[in-house]
Amino acid sequence: MSGLVTWALLALGGCPAEDTTLDREALMDPVTCAGCHPAHYAEWSGSMHAYASADPVFLAMNARGQRETGGELGDFCVSCHAPLALREGSTTDGLDLDDVPAEQQGITCFFCHSIDGLDGDHNAQISLADDNVLRGSISDPVENPAHHSVYSPLQDRNTPESSAMCGACHDIVTPGGVFLERTFQEWSDSLYAHEEDGRFQTCGRCHMDGRNDLAAEGFDVPERRIHSHAFPGVDLALTEFPERETQAELVQDALDTSVRTDLQVCVTPQDTVIELTLENVAAGHMWPSGAAHNRRAWVELVASRDGLVLWSTGVYADDEPIGDFDDGDLVRFGDRVLDDQGHDVHFSWEGTSYASKLLTPPTAASPVEPGWTDTHHLESFRIDGLDPDLITVRVLIRAVGLDVLQELVASGDLEAQVVAEQPTLELAGSIRSWSLDVDGPCTF
Numbered sequence: 001m002s003g004l005v006t007w008a009l010l011a012l013g014g015c016p017a018e019d020t021t022l023d024r025e026a027l028m029d030p031v032t033c034a035g036c037h038p039a040h041y042a043e044w045s046g047s048m049h050a051y052a053s054a055d056p057v058f059l060a061m062n063a064r065g066q067r068e069t070g071g072e073l074g075d076f077c078v079s080c081h082a083p084l085a086l087r088e089g090s091t092t093d094g095l096d097l098d099d100v101p102a103e104q105q106g107i108t109c110f111f112c113h114s115i116d117g118l119d120g121d122h123n124a125q126i127s128l129a130d131d132n133v134l135r136g137s138i139s140d141p142v143e144n145p146a147h148h149s150v151y152s153p154l155q156d157r158n159t160p161e162s163s164a165m166c167g168a169c170h171d172i173v174t175p176g177g178v179f180l181e182r183t184f185q186e187w188s189d190s191l192y193a194h195e196e197d198g199r200f201q202t203c204g205r206c207h208m209d210g211r212n213d214l215a216a217e218g219f220d221v222p223e224r225r226i227h228s229h230a231f232p233g234v235d236l237a238l239t240e241f242p243e244r245e246t247q248a249e250l251v252q253d254a255l256d257t258s259v260r261t262d263l264q265v266c267v268t269p270q271d272t273v274i275e276l277t278l279e280n281v282a283a284g285h286m287w288p289s290g291a292a293h294n295r296r297a298w299v300e301l302v303a304s305r306d307g308l309v310l311w312s313t314g315v316y317a318d319d320e321p322i323g324d325f326d327d328g329d330l331v332r333f334g335d336r337v338l339d340d341q342g343h344d345v346h347f348s349w350e351g352t353s354y355a356s357k358l359l360t361p362p363t364a365a366s367p368v369e370p371g372w373t374d375t376h377h378l379e380s381f382r383i384d385g386l387d388p389d390l391i392t393v394r395v396l397i398r399a400v401g402l403d404v405l406q407e408l409v410a411s412g413d414l415e416a417q418v419v420a421e422q423p424t425l426e427l428a429g430s431i432r433s434w435s436l437d438v439d440g441p442c443t444f
Contacts, residue, residue: 015218022146024132028110029103036146036216043229046243049107053082053097056239057400060413062094065349073349079124080169084111115154118164122171142221157204157227160195163187166203174348180293186285190361201284207231235399238421256428257282259359259395265434266442272386276379276393280359287359288397292335296322296401299331303388311383318424321403325357331379333357346404395430398422
């Protein structure tokens with residue numbers, strides 16, 4: 001059976017019944033993979049990896065960046081968002097992605113499973129094999145009629161090498177030298193990167209849930225421990241895209257357990273004191289992470305009596321941009337990108353430095369261990385003359401700030417309807433309340 005015929009059968013949903021070997025063109029197409037790996041394909045198809053080069057926010061930022069830098073931005077954005085297209089010569093700067101073949105869009109199956117080495121720790125500094133052998137986490141892969149397979153620690157979520165592979169794209173240094181995204185470095189400095197003490201957790205262990213199932217369908221393979229390819233984080237598709245509801249549920253589940261709060265209140269005739277403690281309890285890196293300069297994460301705190309709001313901070317409508325870091329009592333987390341004058345800017349190519357306010361992951365299990373840092377973040381409020389009977393708190397996040405999106409709309413790079421699709425997500429684990437009737441006037 002020819003490679004072309006086999007490819008056609010796979011694309012129609014079948015797995016080859018006789019021995020053959022797919023050619024490189026067939027292996028590059030994720031639809032080919034769906035024939036033998038339908039579950040993995042479905043998960044990937046709704047992931048941000050699949051969406052990476054279709055994301056209108058990425059396209060808008062790249063278009064604006066190329067224009068404002070006179071093209072000097074080059075392949076900075078597209079090297080991670082459409083790495084196969086770049087390496088195949090189908091694009092050089094991401095401005096022509098509409099003309100790129102579908103099988104080269106986004107971060108594909110072939111791209112990740114062809115990685116055979118790391119040339120650095122940021123900006124997609126990785127090497128791809130040219131042997132048409134697909135690499136994975138199975139130590140004893142079954143010979144199959146579609147492609148050759150080998151084990152590689154880079155694709156094995158149980159190894160530190162796998163986190164380094166993720167980090168090669170998820171740590172970003174701008175052309176101006178700003179260490180803009182630092183997720184792998186943050187993980188490397190955390191407790192979870194320690195292999196020797198039993199607390200080791202990789203990127204894949206959190207973002208690729210495991211299950212017992214068949215690694216491939218259509219021929220005789222044993223049940224194995226396989227892993228989801230949905231890769232939930234915080235970003236979501238803002239346009240029509242496969243698996244949107246499933247991806248939203250996975251992202252919500254991940255966020256719900258990431259941050260915990262503790263609320264202590266003392267009400268006196270003179271004033272009310274609120275002490276709010278926040279802790280990153282489940283993210284294996286800073287929170288928020290990734291494009292933290294675009295994230296909008298904040299605390300909503302409301303004090304009321306008999307249902308009437310007496311004082312609040314962080315209360316925003318879903319279509320309202322949130323305030324700045326120095327906006328009154330607002331508690332906000334993220335990065336600030338700064339220009340030469342120390343002014344806040346929205347876009348990476350405008351910045352020469354950054355400042356952070358992030359929730360730190362644990363670096364050791366207890367204060368007596370070397371390298372321990374206190375992960376508890378305290379915010380205190382003293383409000384004169386306040387006499388509440390209920391105080392509530394929750395943490396909210398938007399993957400990209402409405403102010404950033406609105407600026408892209410104003411410059412003509414983004415359609416206005418995209419802004420309305422950016423959700424505000426609530427972290428269930430952060431919701432706390434103090435009640436005068438239940439807790440009494442003073443809890444500390």
